Amino acid sequence: xxxxxDLAVRRGGRTxxxxxxxxxxxxxxxxxxGRNGAGKSTLLRALAGLLRPAAGRVLWEGEDVADDPAAHxxxxxxxxxxxxxxxxxxPREDLLFWSGLRGGSPGAALxxxxxxxxxxxxxxxxxxxxxxxxxxxxxxxxxAPLWLLDEPSLGLxxxxxxxxxxxxxxxxxxxxxxLAATHLPLPLPGAREHRL
Amino acid sequence: MIPxxxxxxxxxxxxxxxxxxxxxxxxxxxxxxxxLFPFGVGPSPDALARLAPGALVTAALLAALLPLDRLLAADxxxxxxxxxxxxxxxxxxxxxxxxxxxxTLTGIPLLAATPVAAAxxxxxxxxxxxxxxxxxxxxxxxxxxxxxxxxxxxxxxRGALLLPLLVLPLAVPVVIFAAGAIEAAAAGTEARPFLLLxxxxxxxxxxxxxxxxxAALGE
Numbered sequence: 104x105x106x107x108x109d110l111a112v113r114r115g116g117r118t119x120x121x122x123x124x125x126x127x128x129x130x131x132x133x134x135x136x137g138r139n140g141a142g143k144s145t146l147l148r149a150l151a152g153l154l155r156p157a158a159g160r161v162l163w164e165g166e167d168v169a170d171d172p173a174a175h176x177x178x179x180x181x182x183x184x185x186x187x188x189x190x191x192x193x194p195r196e197d198l199l200f201w202s203g204l205r206g207g208s209p210g211a212a213l214x215x216x217x218x219x220x221x222x223x224x225x226x227x228x229x230x231x232x233x234x235x236x237x238x239x240x241x242x243x244x245x246x247a248p249l250w251l252l253d254e255p256s257l258g259l260x261x262x263x264x265x266x267x268x269x270x271x272x273x274x275x276x277x278x279x280x281x282l283a284a285t286h287l288p289l290p291l292p293g294a295r296e297h298r299l
Numbered sequence: 300m301i302p303x304x305x306x307x308x309x310x311x312x313x314x315x316x317x318x319x320x321x322x323x324x325x326x327x328x329x330x331x332x333x334x335l336f337p338f339g340v341g342p343s344p345d346a347l348a349r350l351a352p353g354a355l356v357t358a359a360l361l362a363a364l365l366p367l368d369r370l371l372a373a374d375x376x377x378x379x380x381x382x383x384x385x386x387x388x389x390x391x392x393x394x395x396x397x398x399x400x401x402x403t404l405t406g407i408p409l410l411a412a413t414p415v416a417a418a419x420x421x422x423x424x425x426x427x428x429x430x431x432x433x434x435x436x437x438x439x440x441x442x443x444x445x446x447x448x449x450x451x452x453x454x455x456x457r458g459a460l461l462l463p464l465l466v467l468p469l470a471v472p473v474v475i476f477a478a479g480a481i482e483a484a485a486a487g488t489e490a491r492p493f494l495l496l497x498x499x500x501x502x503x504x505x506x507x508x509x510x511x512x513x514a515a516l517g518e
Contacts, residue, residue: 183381187382189377196313201382203302204306
């Protein structure tokens with residue numbers, strides 16, 4: 104169970120978020136909506152522990168996540184708006200590295216996103232949508248309960264969006280939590296909307 | 300933490316091997332700077348040998364600075380650094396892996412090129428073992444201090460210019476002791492005290508620099 108209490112985040116002397124509270128129980132999906140600059144990405148980064156809140160706390164099962172960053176890192180998967188893809192590595196090498204950090208099987212992750220035929224090509228030859236799929240494939244490694252997604256479907260074709268939908272459904276069915284910032288419709292049936 | 304930092308270190312090596320030109324550029328810079336001295340000072344072996352210890356150490360330091368501005372900036376720009384920090388790996392572990400990779404990819408090639416550079420500067424061959432040992436300690440210290448500089452200047456405008464201004468003043472003591480050691484060896488006197496001081500400096504940086512780098516990265 105993830106809870107944010109009265110969260111405030113300041114960036115460069117400007118208050119981006121203030122007085123934000125939300126909770127998400129296992130199996131929940133929360134869509135973060137809001138205009139550009141409303142602080143959706145900032146909120147995701149704060150929930151991931153990358154930004155220290157100026158006020159308020161982020162709690163997991165009632166404990167402040169800042170008390171144990173390693174445990175919070177192990178239970179969190181962040182999909183940022185950048186894909187973190189190295190042009191000279193192949194998708195398989197990329198997933199092997201991240202599976203070394205997080206556990207899980209690169210082969211299964213490649214299959215889940217239909218990347219198996221591209222597994223041994225250098226990432227510089229991949230299209231933007233294929234890179235996004237590789238970034239999404241990393242989420243599945245190691246079975247973390249909390250997924251924080253920033254515009255996950257950006258650049259994806261219809262087939263990949265439905266693969267993403269299947270992944271999200273399986274994650275929630277296993278008791279996982281999804282928080283997604285998005286402007287596009289996402290395959291997240293029954294998701295709550297949280298407007299920033 | 301140790302397996303994760305090792306995995307990151309190995310990934311750095313793999314990435315560098317795909318682009319060997321970056322590591323080679325630092326080594327070629329080192330050799331070319333050393334090759335310029337005979338043109339500036341004149342080819343007299345006495346005058347060159349007088350300059351050689353200081354020139355060798357300074358050229359190696361400047362060459363080792365070259366790859367530092369991409370050390371973390373590349374990962375910060377493509378989002379990898381966020382993922383690494385969010386994966387729960389301690390920031391100090393990330394910094395230690397980066398410093399180790401920098402030493403492997405820049406320090407060791409510089410050592411391999413040192414005999415050539417020393418010959419260009421007419422350093423007496425008897426001083427070469429001491430020069431290699433001194434440069435090994437200097438480059439290790441610079442990898443640690445340089446990673447700290449790279450962490451501090453990450454995201455700063457003109458960070459690549461700021462970095463040498465931050466790191467080089469910190470490197471003044473190692474330049475003094477390393478040049479002292481090589482000079483002593485060339486003159487046939489005892490180089491050991493200088494080398495011990497260099498070792499002490501490296502030993503102090505070894506835990507402190509990654510911790511400070513980690514604190515800078517975590518901000």
